[in-house]
Amino acid sequence: MSLRKVPVMIDKERSLLFRIPDLTDLGRASGGKSMVEILNRLASIDLDVLILTLQHGLRHEDRRLTREQVADMLQKYVDAGDQGLQPILTALNEAIEASGIISRRRDGAPGEATPA
Numbered sequence: 001m002s003l004r005k006v007p008v009m010i011d012k013e014r015s016l017l018f019r020i021p022d023l024t025d026l027g028r029a030s031g032g033k034s035m036v037e038i039l040n041r042l043a044s045i046d047l048d049v050l051i052l053t054l055q056h057g058l059r060h061e062d063r064r065l066t067r068e069q070v071a072d073m074l075q076k077y078v079d080a081g082d083q084g085l086q087p088i089l090t091a092l093n094e095a096i097e098a099s100g101i102i103s104r105r106r107d108g109a110p111g112e113a114t115p116a
Contacts, residue, residue, distance in 0.1 A: 004098045005060075008091035011073040016057035016095035023101055026056040035102050042089055050074070050085070050092075057095055 005015035018026075027033060029052050033041070041049040055070045077088070096102055 006091050006095040006098060008088060008095075010054075010077050010088065014058060014061060016054075016091055017060045018057055018095050018099040018101070019060075020099075020101070022056045022059055023096075023099060026052060029056070035096065039093065039096065039102065042092060045085060045089070047074075050089070053092055053096075054088070057092060 005017045007013060007015050023035060026038065027035070030038060030041075030049060033049075038049055038053060042053060051067050051070045051074065054074070055065055055067055058065055058070070074085075074088075078085070
């Protein structure tokens with residue numbers, strides 16, 4: 001499976017891309033959580049995990065992007081609209097799935113991590 005960028009509108013049109021190094025760094029930065037745990041935390045709108053995941057998904061655009069900058073982007077996004085966080089959560093899930101690391105079960109729940 002080739003990696004693909006997933007568009008997302010936050011402070012401006014951006015794209016999410018998760019490569020294996022991004023995902024392993026995300027696991028470490030989240031305290032050793034597995035990708036399934038991270039997806040479950042995203043589904044429950046854990047803001048710390050949301051910020052970390054966005055930061056790692058945007059690294060291909062700007063490796064110097066900080067958690068604080070991502071939190072500011074999210075705050076401006078929430079302040080500017082009435083969509084809530086669902087479009088961003090959907091884009092994150094699509095980008096992680098597009099990485100080829102996580103498969104989806106037929107019911108849409110995260111499946112087992114698959115070898116790359």
